[in-house]
Amino acid sequence: MENERAVEPAGIRERLSGNEAVAIAIKQIHPDVFPAFPITPSTEIPQYFSSYVANGEVQTEFVPVESEHSAMSAAVGAQSAGARTMTATSSCGLALMWEELYIAASNRLPITLALVNRALSGPININCDHSDSMGARDAGWIQIYSENNQEAYDNFIQAVRIGEHKDVQLPVMVCQDGFITSHAVENIKLIEDSLVKDFVGEYTPENYLLNAKRPMSTGAYDVTSYYMEHKRQQAQAMKNAKRVALEVAKDFEKISGRSYGLFEEYKLDDADYAIVIINSAAGTAKDAIDKMRAEGKKVGLLKIRLFRPFPAEEIREALKNVKVLAVMDRCEGFNAYGGPLGAEVKGALYSLDNGPKVVNYIYGLGGRDVRVENVEEVFNELEKIDNSGELGEEYRYLSVRD
Numbered sequence: 001m002e003n004e005r006a007v008e009p010a011g012i013r014e015r016l017s018g019n020e021a022v023a024i025a026i027k028q029i030h031p032d033v034f035p036a037f038p039i040t041p042s043t044e045i046p047q048y049f050s051s052y053v054a055n056g057e058v059q060t061e062f063v064p065v066e067s068e069h070s071a072m073s074a075a076v077g078a079q080s081a082g083a084r085t086m087t088a089t090s091s092c093g094l095a096l097m098w099e100e101l102y103i104a105a106s107n108r109l110p111i112t113l114a115l116v117n118r119a120l121s122g123p124i125n126i127n128c129d130h131s132d133s134m135g136a137r138d139a140g141w142i143q144i145y146s147e148n149n150q151e152a153y154d155n156f157i158q159a160v161r162i163g164e165h166k167d168v169q170l171p172v173m174v175c176q177d178g179f180i181t182s183h184a185v186e187n188i189k190l191i192e193d194s195l196v197k198d199f200v201g202e203y204t205p206e207n208y209l210l211n212a213k214r215p216m217s218t219g220a221y222d223v224t225s226y227y228m229e230h231k232r233q234q235a236q237a238m239k240n241a242k243r244v245a246l247e248v249a250k251d252f253e254k255i256s257g258r259s260y261g262l263f264e265e266y267k268l269d270d271a272d273y274a275i276v277i278i279n280s281a282a283g284t285a286k287d288a289i290d291k292m293r294a295e296g297k298k299v300g301l302l303k304i305r306l307f308r309p310f311p312a313e314e315i316r317e318a319l320k321n322v323k324v325l326a327v328m329d330r331c332e333g334f335n336a337y338g339g340p341l342g343a344e345v346k347g348a349l350y351s352l353d354n355g356p357k358v359v360n361y362i363y364g365l366g367g368r369d370v371r372v373e374n375v376e377e378v379f380n381e382l383e384k385i386d387n388s389g390e391l392g393e394e395y396r397y398l399s400v401r402d
């Protein structure tokens with residue numbers, strides 16, 4: 001008897017920018033409320049979505065507000081009231097939301113945020129790096145990162161299910177690189193509207209302000225007798241999110257044919273030298289790896305998808321046989337020792353008895369271009385470290401003028 005082959009869903013072929021793709025995902029999900037304030041390079045997301053509202057394609061309450069702080073405040077209020085709520089921002093917009101990010105997470109409100117990564121001032125810069133989302137990494141939000149437009153679309157749809165799961169109930173930010181993917185047009189496959197609607201389902205919170213049968217308050221003062229227990233519950237929800245993300249990914253594969261995990265391993269099985277990276281530069285790294293593999297070099301990649309919660313155990317297992325590792329941060333940590341991703345990966349590897357030597361590279365700040373030859377340079381440096389046995393400088397800058 002022949003094995004039955006799974007038939008990949010046909011989907012809808014389109015050519016879209018990352019911003020357009022996310023706006024369409026939001027339209028298909030059909031949230032109840034969408035408060036927004038424009039900021040480059042995420043402005044197109046609420047712009048496109050507001051046109052869907054104006055055209056009557058969705059019945060969402062679109063709320064134009066006076067600032068990003070107000071946008072997240074409105075999202076907190078709407079989600080507390082029982083409405084499925086979404087918004088979008090970038091850079092200083094996320095920074096202006098800072099206070100409300102913590103409130104959304106601690107109140108266990110599964111708001112979904114499209115974050116188009118852009119450098120934080122100053123100096124003023126409108127191009128990509130990860131200083132905005134990395135600055136908010138400890139605010140209690142789940143963080144999902146996207147290499148390309150397809151992943152930005154797919155991740156946003158999955159984010160709703162992850163955040164709203166009864167064992168999670170946390171807000172989620174779905175990140176993509178400003179301009180590099182947000183404005184670049186790529187071929188992608190959309191899912192049928194009805195399939196997306198069935199996948200996310202209706203939002204049916206157990207507790208919400210407009211439920212007259214179960215009166216409640218939100219945002220109340222928490223005294224010392226309870227605060228720590230509530231934070232422990234919040235921490236447990238973040239732990240649960242790792243399991244839930246994998247469960248949701250399995251269901252998503254059934255309607256899309258596309259598989260997702262906590263991270264992606266690219267030619268990592270037998271790699272002597274590897275890099276860990278986030279978002280769009282992973283595509284460039286894959287091209288460099290293909291080129292070097294053709295030359296007989298054993299090089300590979302681990303691309304982080306789920307950064308919060310951080311999959312430390314799984315990363316440790318995936319990298320345990322690598323000889324020398326480069327962790328690539330598109331964000332400066334200003335601790336005089338490296339970036340945030342570098343610190344977390346090093347922490348994950350600490351308990352390995354014979355783990356890889358690790359170098360942390362800062363790259364691509366403020367939109368600095370990352371080319372195939374730049375990635376090759378990193379791998380060549382890793383090989384030199386292996387051959388010499390000397391780690392040298394653990395904290396380095398890539399492609400910066402002296």
